[in-house]
Amino acid sequence: MTDLPDDYDPDRIEQHWRDQWRDTDLYAYEDHEDRPDYIIDTPPPYPTGNLHIGHGLQWSYIDFAARYHRLKGDDVLFPQGWDCHGLPTEVKVEENHGIHRTDVSREEFRDLCIEHTEEQIDSMKETMDELGFSIDWSAEFRTMDESYWGKTQRSFVEMEDDVHRDEHPVNWCPRCETAIADAEVEKEDRTGTLYQVAFDGVETDPIEIATTRPELLPACVAIAVDPEDERYEGRVGDTFEVPLFGQEVELIADEDVDGEFGTGAVMICTFGDKQDVDWWARHDLDLRPVLTEDGHLNDLAGEFEGQTIPEAKENVAEALDDAGHLVDENSTEQAVGVCWRCDTPIEILSKEQWFVRIDQDAIVEKAKEVEWIPDHMYARLEEWAEGMDWDWVISRQRVFATPIPAWECQECGHWHVAEVEELPVDPTETDPAVGACPECEAEEWVGETDVMDTWMDSSITPLHISGWPEEITREEFEPVALRPQGHDIIRTWAFYTLLRTGKLTDERPWDTVLVNGMVFGPDGNKMSKSRGNVVTPREAIDDYGADAVRQALALGGQPGADVQFQPKEATSASRFNTKVWNITKFAAGHLDERTVDIEDPAYRDADRWILGRAAQVAERVDEAMQEYRYDSALREVREFVWHDLADDYLELVKGRLYEGRPGERNAARHALLTALSSSLRMLSPFAPFLAEEAYDALPGLDGSVHAAEWPTLPDFDEETVDRGQLVADVASEIRSWKSEQGMALNAELDRIEVFTDLEGDGALDTYDLSSAVNAPVYLESGRPNVELVPVGVDPDHASIGPKFRDEAGAVIGALEAADPAALKAQQETNGEVELDVNGEAVTLDADAFEVVEEQQAASGEEVEVVELDDATVLVYEG
């Protein structure tokens, strides 16, 4: 036991325990034989250097789950990875060093990226530590480490059947100069200009088309109309000349054309969008690529060659106008596909790339095996999966990523993929083990410079954390327990992981996906610098302490819901923490090392009540935790600690603790210790620092609260617990009565009389009550010695409703209109009541209503009446 300072000081406590825990293996996964595994597929965040409060929410949920499952005796693995590869780091490194990535060798550039990433990770780890996450750092992984990306390569090699290298149109970001997957394209609403352009006919009348992309005219390969469109009847097959660029294109019919739009005629370019790709393939059209990889026009654009896309758009429009081909222009709203990393509008280029085949049905099937929380999030995955029409392009024309382990034969162009044994390998530095080309016997290889999509790295996290391939084979893989996941990346991280785990192991990756919402600012808007509503974890911790911030996040809503960060929730949590502190301080002063070992405590009803309540709370909280209802779990614990334990129980047993006889005093001590230690254990997932400090301060409790077990409490029969509850209620009512009277709460009373119709044979235990209210307590039965004045009736709708159906309203009306005193008399003498309802006699059971009585002291007596639900108390002030 330690002496607790008077005031709750989160800074001191949290710093202290962070230091204590740092060098322990409190959170280590032990791979224990006889304890069930609980393995968490923790998200590997991108190392931006900045762990924001959204991460804070997500990791808080993870930590709640991890700490709860440890209490339940599970062998918990809470690893932490880092999804290092990617463009933003490359850009940052170029910026910081004032270089372009081609200024140095690939190797050197990679090293700079690694160095930068390590700094970013350190800073994020610091915030994680401050928030008190129980991460097992011995299971940390970084996708940029050879030991990890070697696995990414291995997974690539082992999926060889589903990998293909082909030329195919792909989404291309002209700023990042790389292919990107469908999932990395976002739609953004922008205002653009819709140009009406007239094409001269070749031996026929001109035709007008509408386009937002005049700069793609040089890429125009056809014009299409709806086959049903009467305006173009008989014209399909006509030939037209593309203005300014001169190529001749044919008018074709395709039912995908939206006849309602503009003139109903649309130009097909290679490629303006995915629709163009469909038409191009379906009608076997020419390929006229006019865009370069860095977003300029090429020589097919003639005089516009070398211009950027926006420049060319403007210049071509102007030239069309000058040449008399521009019929009209108006502004239009359009959804533009943009690169999710840099917001640059994407293009579609036809390029040789590596692809992974997508089997939509297989993915959906696995997704269905997973429990989604909340369950409607499954729909997002399903919708996305079913809408996929292109294979996943996994090659990227970048540097800082997992190398694609493949070489091209310089002689015959054969592509050779590495064998598992030679991994990890960087094909730009090492030749393949195979030696001569299996196709042509040549020995000159060129290593693939393309690298992998970072989702190739992060979509094998369940395999990695399960110990593949060193400890388990693919076949031995079993789904891990939990995947925490933001709903914004369901189409990527969840989707790809389902795909890859399914392909590699034939299993679902996890049992449960727990989707967290976003964290909004205190004003209810998305946090943004321009709004000035950004709350950083550090600021919040400085203001309220991590224990309070975690609670505020837990109470912000049910998992899956977006959470508005509310300073007042943190305030409220902080007050609760203070309360816990004070309770602990009080308890610690009354308990000693022997308390925990007290045998057969002589419990009184108050003790049985608090322990019974604690048992009930432990069960409810357990259920809520299992259902990931962290909000209701925490509410339940708080309610119990504050109201039952602090307000009621402590007040009831103070007398015994201060001056009780040894046996009775020990019973109170023992019950207090049990209830408090149970509370702290239930609280420990939410407020790990405070719970630990308090647990540590209680004499006789060994070890860390985080190594303790979920509370198991003695069983008491319901009646005993109810009697204790009544004692607590009476004490509480007398307390507020005294407060209302302006009396000191410890003011002495002459006596109180408790009238109760409590059933069962045990009499009310008034020992604690008497000292709590500071008055002798007399138990009475029957009617209090006061006037009972029936003042109304309280009908039981649940019983009258179904019985009388459409007459129920009239019955209740008659009941309420009747004289309460007469009803009371009938109820007591006959056990039922006859009523006149719309001229008909109706018989009501006695329990169909209750007569509400106000009890008034008989005149002349100095007595106050305090009424409870199931008792009436007479207070004699004396």
Next chain:
RNA sequence: GGGCUCGUGGUCUAGUCGGUUAUGACGCGGCCUUUACAAGGCUGAGGUCGGUGGUUCGAAUCCGCCCGAGCCCA
């Protein structure tokens, strides 16, 4: 355009497989130093549960429509 989620006192939130007076917090008003706690206790005001129509004896809760917010997809 399609889909999903949500709308409860000033603010945030619980309750939503129908059943009496709708939960709690923050804030606001009043009263109170009581041997853990004034970062406390007691108490008060404040809600036509987005609107509307329906089902039902009875709707915050179920159904239809409308309005509003947000997200995902096209």
